[in-house]
Amino acid sequence: MKLPKVTVLVHGGPQSIEAVRAAGLSRRLPATHLRVLYREGGRFATARRWHAALRDERPDVLYVLNTALPGAPLAAWWRRVHRLPYILDTGDVILEMARRSGIGAGWRLPILAATEGTAWNNAAMIVVRGTRHREHLERRGLPATLIRDGYAEQQDVPEGAVDALRRKLGLEGRFVVGLMGSLVFSPRLGICYGWDLVRALPRLADLPVTAVVIGDGNGREWLDGEARRLGVTDRLVFTGRIPYAEVPTYLRLFDVALSTQTNNLPGRVRTTGKVPEYMAASRFILASRVGEAELLLPPEMLVDYEGEVDPAYPERLAARIRDLALDPARLSIRESLPVLAATQCSYDVLSQQWLDLVRAVAERGGKGG
Numbered sequence: 001m002k003l004p005k006v007t008v009l010v011h012g013g014p015q016s017i018e019a020v021r022a023a024g025l026s027r028r029l030p031a032t033h034l035r036v037l038y039r040e041g042g043r044f045a046t047a048r049r050w051h052a053a054l055r056d057e058r059p060d061v062l063y064v065l066n067t068a069l070p071g072a073p074l075a076a077w078w079r080r081v082h083r084l085p086y087i088l089d090t091g092d093v094i095l096e097m098a099r100r101s102g103i104g105a106g107w108r109l110p111i112l113a114a115t116e117g118t119a120w121n122n123a124a125m126i127v128v129r130g131t132r133h134r135e136h137l138e139r140r141g142l143p144a145t146l147i148r149d150g151y152a153e154q155q156d157v158p159e160g161a162v163d164a165l166r167r168k169l170g171l172e173g174r175f176v177v178g179l180m181g182s183l184v185f186s187p188r189l190g191i192c193y194g195w196d197l198v199r200a201l202p203r204l205a206d207l208p209v210t211a212v213v214i215g216d217g218n219g220r221e222w223l224d225g226e227a228r229r230l231g232v233t234d235r236l237v238f239t240g241r242i243p244y245a246e247v248p249t250y251l252r253l254f255d256v257a258l259s260t261q262t263n264n265l266p267g268r269v270r271t272t273g274k275v276p277e278y279m280a281a282s283r284f285i286l287a288s289r290v291g292e293a294e295l296l297l298p299p300e301m302l303v304d305y306e307g308e309v310d311p312a313y314p315e316r317l318a319a320r321i322r323d324l325a326l327d328p329a330r331l332s333i334r335e336s337l338p339v340l341a342a343t344q345c346s347y348d349v350l351s352q353q354w355l356d357l358v359r360a361v362a363e364r365g366g367k368g369g
Contacts, residue, residue, distance in 0.1 A: 004362030192219030
């Protein structure tokens with residue numbers, strides 16, 4: 001069939017990580033067949049603008065990145081009223097995540113439940129980034145397919161750039177353990193992303209180990225407080241948020257990169273965008289044995305994790321970091337990861353999966369879903 005016309009709704013600006021995914025997935029579709037609409041201003045203003053754009057130039061398929069307002073309910077409305085099929089792209093179970101973490105809980109829960117349920121039940125297809133997420137939705141009788149997170153493709157980083165950055169951050173001669181992510185404090189769980197690394201540091205006091213945290217959020221202050229409480233502030237470096245184009249350079253500071261997911265439904269359904277980025281950058285990864293990491297990574301890179309907050313995890317993590325710091329030859333298995341990333345997570349691969357999907361949905365049109 002002819003190429004479909006696709007409109008993509010991005011709940012962020014042109015420089016957002018959602019925009020990066022939209023551009024990567026849609027690269028095989030000519031510009032004449034693609035329109036990307038970004039959120040600008042508040043939800044109501046964005047909804048009016050998006051609605052007008054759809055009314056003026058109706059596409060064959062609507063593609064919605066993330067289960068959020070206003071795109072998810074707007075897409076469901078257009079599906080019910082105008083029979084416009086849409087594909088929902090989501091990396092999380094947002095209602096369950098809010099319940100478990102306490103973030104967005106309270107009066108927001110009914111809104112999240114209505115938004116997520118409506119978006120799921122009216123979608124022609126739900127694109128997820130993790131195998132366990134697909135299985136979860138399929139058990140609920142919902143149509144789901146897997147298109148994993150991708151990674152930055154400018155991977156040719158001059159060694160001089162990494163050395164200069166290492167000097168700037170005071171990392172020369174240090175064994176660097178790092179992570180990248182949103183630093184959001186969970187009031188229910190009482191932790192923030194990176195808690196395990198901060199609590200592992202006191203167990204590594206006899207080694208030249210420094211932790212580097214890429215990202216920002218309301219949990220940074222909590223992490224800094226934990227570091228002060230444990231007496232490890234001199235071995236913890238916060239970079240703050242960095243431009244996406246600089247991610248490959250910053251990741252090459254890491255001897256070991258961390259990806260920790262809680263062992264519950266929100267953790268199990270996730271790939272998280274950081275894992276493909278770490279793989280493409282050929283970093284040795286230590287990941288909790290949860291979700292997509294368990295399926296993608298070799299056993300040597302997995303660490304057992306129990307429940308939502310595993311108080312014994314920092315000790316297990318510190319033991320694995322110690323082994324690697326004392327025997328760096330073990331890091332060599334990371335050299336196989338870029339090839340794995342290229343076959344599983346490159347936008348060359350993902351964009352073909354995406355194009356096949358939008359073609360199939362456009363061919364069905366308003367039928368089903």
